[in-house]
Amino acid sequence: MNRIRVNLDRRLNASYDIHIGCKILDRVAPVLTKIGGASRWFVVTDENVAGLHGERVLGVLRENGLAVEAIVIPAGEASKTIGTCVDIAGRLLTSGADRTSGLIALGGGVVGDVAGFAASLYMRGIPCVQVPTTLLAQVDSSIGGKTGVDLPAGKNMLGTFLQPRAVFVDLAFLDTLPAREFTNGLAEIVKYGIIEDPELLAAIEEGAGALQARDPVLLERLVSASCRIKKGVVEIDETEKGLRRILNFGHTVGHAIEAESQYAIAHGEAVAMGMAAAALISERKRYLSAEDRERVVSAIGRAGLPVRIPQSLDTARLMSRLATDKKKAGGRIHFVLLRKPGMPFVNGGVALECVQETIEALKA
Numbered sequence: 001m002n003r004i005r006v007n008l009d010r011r012l013n014a015s016y017d018i019h020i021g022c023k024i025l026d027r028v029a030p031v032l033t034k035i036g037g038a039s040r041w042f043v044v045t046d047e048n049v050a051g052l053h054g055e056r057v058l059g060v061l062r063e064n065g066l067a068v069e070a071i072v073i074p075a076g077e078a079s080k081t082i083g084t085c086v087d088i089a090g091r092l093l094t095s096g097a098d099r100t101s102g103l104i105a106l107g108g109g110v111v112g113d114v115a116g117f118a119a120s121l122y123m124r125g126i127p128c129v130q131v132p133t134t135l136l137a138q139v140d141s142s143i144g145g146k147t148g149v150d151l152p153a154g155k156n157m158l159g160t161f162l163q164p165r166a167v168f169v170d171l172a173f174l175d176t177l178p179a180r181e182f183t184n185g186l187a188e189i190v191k192y193g194i195i196e197d198p199e200l201l202a203a204i205e206e207g208a209g210a211l212q213a214r215d216p217v218l219l220e221r222l223v224s225a226s227c228r229i230k231k232g233v234v235e236i237d238e239t240e241k242g243l244r245r246i247l248n249f250g251h252t253v254g255h256a257i258e259a260e261s262q263y264a265i266a267h268g269e270a271v272a273m274g275m276a277a278a279a280l281i282s283e284r285k286r287y288l289s290a291e292d293r294e295r296v297v298s299a300i301g302r303a304g305l306p307v308r309i310p311q312s313l314d315t316a317r318l319m320s321r322l323a324t325d326k327k328k329a330g331g332r333i334h335f336v337l338l339r340k341p342g343m344p345f346v347n348g349g350v351a352l353e354c355v356q357e358t359i360e361a362l363k364a
């Protein structure tokens with residue numbers, strides 16, 4: 001088992017540990033008892049995770065002396081709303097939860113975001129612990145304290161920062177994760193490799209077969225390396241004022257693709273296409289060599305992710321989504337680009353024509 005410390009504001013006592021390993025749930029109760037923060041815990045989870053793992057998880061927590069109850073929400077992005085938060089708060093109130101209670105988010109990024117958001121608001125804030133069960137949540141959303149819900153007008157439009165008290169990454173949850181969700185999470189791992197760690201990138205390329213087979217040793221290595229990278233960025237830039245933006249590599253075009261496909265293209269797949277686009281823009285602007293771009297694109301493909309943009313997505317419509325993106329400034333778009341694998345930077349403005357040509361070039 002690995003333990004990674006996230007060092008944050010000492011005065012606020014905001015630092016916490018990420019515990020990573022296989023079948024580590026018996027660690028949760030002793031750690032929570034030790035760090036304190038709450039005497040009663042509510043496990044927020046979704047219907048799918050509740051069905052697959054709920055009873056077992058609650059059983060282990062209770063066996064180890066934790067007072068826990070479950071709050072189950074419907075699965076899927078449609079649950080990431082203020083309405084779900086109000087429902088969670090209502091359940092907490094009728095159960096008599098007060099400021100000595102805390103939430104345990106057991107699920108993917110949807111549960112993590114909505115439970116974190118609810119915890120940051122309920123009675124002006126109660127503790128939250130993350131137990132991520134998707135690969136994406138294990139390497140990305142459970143770490144760093146961003147919480148939020150969607151509005152009809154856009155994703156993540158309401159949000160707060162609430163650092164978790166602890167994160168428990170149990171790789172055993174991945175055994176039941178559908179293939180598409182698994183590959184989705186791989187996109188974020190490939191992203192970390194590209195922006196921070198050429199060795200991680202090499203491990204993905206060389207271990208592609210083992211990765212698809214979910215080899216536990218390789219997975220633990222890749223998940224740990226990813227969590228370490230995310231924690232390093234979060235420590236330096238907790239509230240996304242600067243460095244944390246490099247984590248958006250591939251996400252500018254990715255978000256446009258995801259939205260334009262009405263979310264038929266999953267987040268990881270869209271980010272994979274977006275990373276291929278960012279790499280090609282980096283090459284066209286002569287920051288990145290052709291050889292390095294090929295390496296990046298090959299690693300994305302080896303992870304089982306798409307590197308071409310479907311013809312069915314209209315370029316003009318993608319462009320209009322990009323032009324209204326919040327990262328736009330004066331007819332140019334802010335992009336995270338690459339000088340080399342491991343050397344990303346935020347580019348102040350890429351001309352719209354360059355982005356458009358890149359999208360056209362990547363159409364399958």
Ligand SMILES: NC(=O)c1ccc[n+]([C@@H]2O[C@H](COP(=O)([O-])OP(=O)(O)OC[C@H]3O[C@@H](n4cnc5c(N)ncnc54)[C@H](O)[C@@H]3O)[C@@H](O)[C@H]2O)c1
Pocket residue numbers: 046047048049052075076077080107108109110111113133134135136137140141142143144145146147148155156173174175176177178181184
């Ligand atoms: N807060 C952040 O920093 C941050 C970062 C990245 C993404 N996000 C958010 O995360 C969300 C996406 O997260 P996600 O991809 O985990 O989606 P998700 O939470 O919807 O989970 C995907 C699906 O997998 C199911 N599932 C979860 N764990 C399972 C398991 N172990 N076995 C079988 N099925 C399981 C879920 O029920 C769901 O149907 C988005 O809303 C995104 O905005 C947040």
Ligand SMILES: [Zn+2]
Pocket residue numbers: 188251267271
């Ligand atoms: Zn992402």
